[in-house]
Amino acid sequence: MPEPNMNFRKGAKVWVEDKHLAWVPAEITDCRGKQVQVQIGSGKTVLALPEKLFPRDADEEEEHGGVDDMTKLTYLNEPGVLYNLQRRYALNDIYTYTGSILIAVNPFTKLPHLYNVHMMEQYKGAPFGELSPHVFAVADVSYRAMMNEGRSQSILVSGESGAGKTETTKLIMQYLTFVGGRAAGDDRTVEQQVLESNPLLEAFGNARTVRNDNSSRFGKFVEIQFDANGRISGAAVRTYLLERSRVVQITDPERNYHCFYQLCASGKDAEKYKLGHPSHFHYLNQSKTYDLEGVSNAEEYMKTRRAMDIVGISHEEQEAIFRTLAAILHLGNVEFSPGREHDSSVVKDQKSTFHMQMAADLFRCDVNLLLATLYTRTIQTREGSIVKALDCNAAVASRDALAKTVYARLLVDKINISVGQDPNSHVQIGVLDIYGFECFKHNSFEQFCINFANEKLQQHFNEHVFKMEQDEYKKEEINWSYIEFIDNQDVLDLIEKVTYQTDSFLDKNRDYVVVEHCNLLASSKCPFVAGLFPSPPEESSRSSYKFSSVATRFKQQLQALMETLNSTEPHYIRCVKPNSSNRPQKFENLSILHQLRCGGVLEAVRISLAGYPTRRTYSEFVDRFGLLAPEFMDTSYDEKRLTEKILQKLNLQNFQLGRTKVFLRAGQIGVLDSRRAEVLDMAAKRIQHRLRTFIAHRKFISARVAAIALQAYCRGFLGVWIPNFLT
Incomplete structure (x- = not known):
C-alpha cells in the first residue's frame, strides 16, 4: 500500500x-x-x-503516546499503524480505533482500573470518540443504536488464540448487563444468568492448547435480548464447529475440555462416579498435562456448579450432566480384542468390562445393548436385517463416535437452552466470539473450516468498511458516486494463501451418526440423556448410519450466521496478541503485523486508500498548510474557502470539500507536506541568513565600539605617558 x-x-x-x-x-x-x-x-x-x-511524519513520532485513532495519522499506511500501536501499548493504552473499528492489544496483565463501575459510568451515553478508545465505548454505541433505531446490533470479536477474544467478550457482556440491568432491588436473575453463562461455556468449550491455556475450541454467538425499555429479558447461545475430535484425541502438552479435569478433582462426586486421577483415563492421559498453572481444578469445579445454579440448571440436571461426562470417560477406557469370528471383536478384559458396565450404568441403559452398538452394525436390506460384526479398529471408531456425539449434543442442546430465551424480544445485541484465521506448519480439515469461516467474515467486514466510508462521504455531502471498490479475489486467498494437507480430509469430513447409538440412548431411563437423542425420523431407521457431512453442516450454520449478521448493524473488535510468550510489555512487530493483515485491519486501510484516506477539519488544515498561501491568510475568507484557495494554488486536483472536512486522495498529503517542508526549509535558510547577518553586524558594531574605546584609552594613556617621559 x-x-x-x-x-x-x-x-x-x-x-x-x-x-x-x-x-x-x-x-x-x-x-x-x-x-x-x-x-x-x-x-x-x-x-x-x-x-x-x-x-x-516525524512530528507524530514526538507525540510518544501515539494517536487514539488511526485515521488521525498523517500517513495512513502499514508501518504507521504498527508503530502507533507500539507507542500506545508501551503506555498500557491497549485500545486504539481505526475509524469505528476497535483494536485491542492483549496486555497480559491485570488492568482493573479500566473495567470498574466508575469506568462504565463514564462511557454510559458518551458520544463515540469523545473518550479514549475502549471496549465499553463499542458496547455502548451498539446499545444506543439499538435503542434509538430499534434495530438489532452485532459485535464481532476476532483474533488468534491468546489474543483476548474471550475476555473481551466477557467485558462486552459485563457492560451490557450494566446498562441493560434492572434497578437496585429488582430481580436481576436474567443479567446474572447472562454473565454466568461465560464460565459455564468455558468449562465445556475451552481447553489448553499449545498457544493458550484457556482456548475456546468452538465459535459462539451470544444473543442478548432486550425488552422495549432496554432491559435484558433473555439470552441465547449458538455454537459453531465444536472441536469434537478433542473429546477422544489430544496431544502433549494440550488438554481435553476443562470440565473433565474438574470432575476428576471433585472429591465425593468423583468417588461416586468411580473416577480418579485424569491419568487413569484414555481420553485424558494421551497428554501428560493434567493441571494448569495457577488454576485449581477442584475450585473450578465448584465455580462451574455455582454458575449452573445461577443459570438455572436444576440439581437433578447437574447430576445428569456430570454423570454423562463420567460415562464418556469410562467409555474411553473400553478396549477390544479380536473375536472368534472373522473381523469381529469382543471386550478385551475384566478392566474393560468394568468400564463398560460403568458407562452403561451412568447412561442408564442396558450394558449388552450398549456393547452391541459398539461392535456390531445392523444393515437393512429388502430381504431383511443383516447384523455385521466390526473388527477392533471399527469398534474403537464406534466407541469414539458415540463419545463425540454425546458430548457435542450435551454442549449444544443443553448448555445453550439453559440460558433462557425471551420469545417476545424484538431487538438484541449479538456478540460473536470465533477463533481467528489459522496458518500452521501443518494445516488440515479443521483449519480449512475455520479459515473458510474467517474468509466469509472478512468479506462481510470489507463490505461494511466500504459502506462506512460511503456513509462518511454522504454525511459530508461530497461527490462519492465514482468511487469504486471491487473485491474480485477468490475466497481462497482473501486473507492469505494457505497450504492444506488433504490426506485426512475425507475421514474428518465424514460424521456418521450411528442410528443404533441414538436409538439406545433415546430409550435411556435417564430423562436427561434420552432428551439429548430425540426420536429420529422414520427414514433414518432404514440404515445403520446416517451420513452428515461436517463441511455441509458447518456451511449451513455459517450461512445462518451470515444471514443474522446481515440483518444487524455490525461493530468490529480486532484482538491482537502482542507476543508468543504471553508476557506483558513485549511487542513483536512481525507477529503483530501478520495479525493485522489477517484480522482485516490493513484491509480496512486498503479500502480507505481506495477513497479519501486523509481527512482534516478545515481549521486543522489551515493551521498546518496556511503558510503555503500566506497572501490569503489576512483576507475575509472562511476556513473552508481558505482550504480551497491553498489547494488551488498548488494545482492539486484529487480532493473533495465536505461540510466540515477536506478529503484528500492517497499521496496528496505527501505532496502538501513536501511543499510545506520546502517552504519551511527556505524560511529557515532566510532566517538563518538574516540571523547570521544580524549577528555579524552586531559583532562588527561591538568590535567598532570596542576599537573606539580602546583608541580613546590608548590616546589618553599616551597623552599622560609621553609628557612624563619627555620630562
Missing part, C-alpha cells in the same frame, strides 16, 4: 523494510538513480526502491 506519487527528496523521513522488525524509521540521504539511499536509526545506510518506502 505505498503512497503513490510521493515526491521523495533528500532529508525526507520514511519507513524502510526490515527483516527483524518489519519496518524501521529512516531518512533519505541520496535519491539519485533508480534506488534511494536511506540511513536508519542505527546509522547504517541501505539502498531501497522508492516504491518500497512509506512516508512518515
Whole structure:
C-alpha cells in the first residue's frame, strides 16, 4: 500500500523494510538513480526502491503516546499503524480505533482500573470518540443504536488464540448487563444468568492448547435480548464447529475440555462416579498435562456448579450432566480384542468390562445393548436385517463416535437452552466470539473450516468498511458516486494463501451418526440423556448410519450466521496478541503485523486508500498548510474557502470539500507536506541568513565600539605617558 506519487527528496523521513522488525524509521540521504539511499536509526545506510518506502511524519513520532485513532495519522499506511500501536501499548493504552473499528492489544496483565463501575459510568451515553478508545465505548454505541433505531446490533470479536477474544467478550457482556440491568432491588436473575453463562461455556468449550491455556475450541454467538425499555429479558447461545475430535484425541502438552479435569478433582462426586486421577483415563492421559498453572481444578469445579445454579440448571440436571461426562470417560477406557469370528471383536478384559458396565450404568441403559452398538452394525436390506460384526479398529471408531456425539449434543442442546430465551424480544445485541484465521506448519480439515469461516467474515467486514466510508462521504455531502471498490479475489486467498494437507480430509469430513447409538440412548431411563437423542425420523431407521457431512453442516450454520449478521448493524473488535510468550510489555512487530493483515485491519486501510484516506477539519488544515498561501491568510475568507484557495494554488486536483472536512486522495498529503517542508526549509535558510547577518553586524558594531574605546584609552594613556617621559 505505498503512497503513490510521493515526491521523495533528500532529508525526507520514511519507513524502510526490515527483516527483524518489519519496518524501521529512516531518512533519505541520496535519491539519485533508480534506488534511494536511506540511513536508519542505527546509522547504517541501505539502498531501497522508492516504491518500497512509506512516508512518515516525524512530528507524530514526538507525540510518544501515539494517536487514539488511526485515521488521525498523517500517513495512513502499514508501518504507521504498527508503530502507533507500539507507542500506545508501551503506555498500557491497549485500545486504539481505526475509524469505528476497535483494536485491542492483549496486555497480559491485570488492568482493573479500566473495567470498574466508575469506568462504565463514564462511557454510559458518551458520544463515540469523545473518550479514549475502549471496549465499553463499542458496547455502548451498539446499545444506543439499538435503542434509538430499534434495530438489532452485532459485535464481532476476532483474533488468534491468546489474543483476548474471550475476555473481551466477557467485558462486552459485563457492560451490557450494566446498562441493560434492572434497578437496585429488582430481580436481576436474567443479567446474572447472562454473565454466568461465560464460565459455564468455558468449562465445556475451552481447553489448553499449545498457544493458550484457556482456548475456546468452538465459535459462539451470544444473543442478548432486550425488552422495549432496554432491559435484558433473555439470552441465547449458538455454537459453531465444536472441536469434537478433542473429546477422544489430544496431544502433549494440550488438554481435553476443562470440565473433565474438574470432575476428576471433585472429591465425593468423583468417588461416586468411580473416577480418579485424569491419568487413569484414555481420553485424558494421551497428554501428560493434567493441571494448569495457577488454576485449581477442584475450585473450578465448584465455580462451574455455582454458575449452573445461577443459570438455572436444576440439581437433578447437574447430576445428569456430570454423570454423562463420567460415562464418556469410562467409555474411553473400553478396549477390544479380536473375536472368534472373522473381523469381529469382543471386550478385551475384566478392566474393560468394568468400564463398560460403568458407562452403561451412568447412561442408564442396558450394558449388552450398549456393547452391541459398539461392535456390531445392523444393515437393512429388502430381504431383511443383516447384523455385521466390526473388527477392533471399527469398534474403537464406534466407541469414539458415540463419545463425540454425546458430548457435542450435551454442549449444544443443553448448555445453550439453559440460558433462557425471551420469545417476545424484538431487538438484541449479538456478540460473536470465533477463533481467528489459522496458518500452521501443518494445516488440515479443521483449519480449512475455520479459515473458510474467517474468509466469509472478512468479506462481510470489507463490505461494511466500504459502506462506512460511503456513509462518511454522504454525511459530508461530497461527490462519492465514482468511487469504486471491487473485491474480485477468490475466497481462497482473501486473507492469505494457505497450504492444506488433504490426506485426512475425507475421514474428518465424514460424521456418521450411528442410528443404533441414538436409538439406545433415546430409550435411556435417564430423562436427561434420552432428551439429548430425540426420536429420529422414520427414514433414518432404514440404515445403520446416517451420513452428515461436517463441511455441509458447518456451511449451513455459517450461512445462518451470515444471514443474522446481515440483518444487524455490525461493530468490529480486532484482538491482537502482542507476543508468543504471553508476557506483558513485549511487542513483536512481525507477529503483530501478520495479525493485522489477517484480522482485516490493513484491509480496512486498503479500502480507505481506495477513497479519501486523509481527512482534516478545515481549521486543522489551515493551521498546518496556511503558510503555503500566506497572501490569503489576512483576507475575509472562511476556513473552508481558505482550504480551497491553498489547494488551488498548488494545482492539486484529487480532493473533495465536505461540510466540515477536506478529503484528500492517497499521496496528496505527501505532496502538501513536501511543499510545506520546502517552504519551511527556505524560511529557515532566510532566517538563518538574516540571523547570521544580524549577528555579524552586531559583532562588527561591538568590535567598532570596542576599537573606539580602546583608541580613546590608548590616546589618553599616551597623552599622560609621553609628557612624563619627555620630562
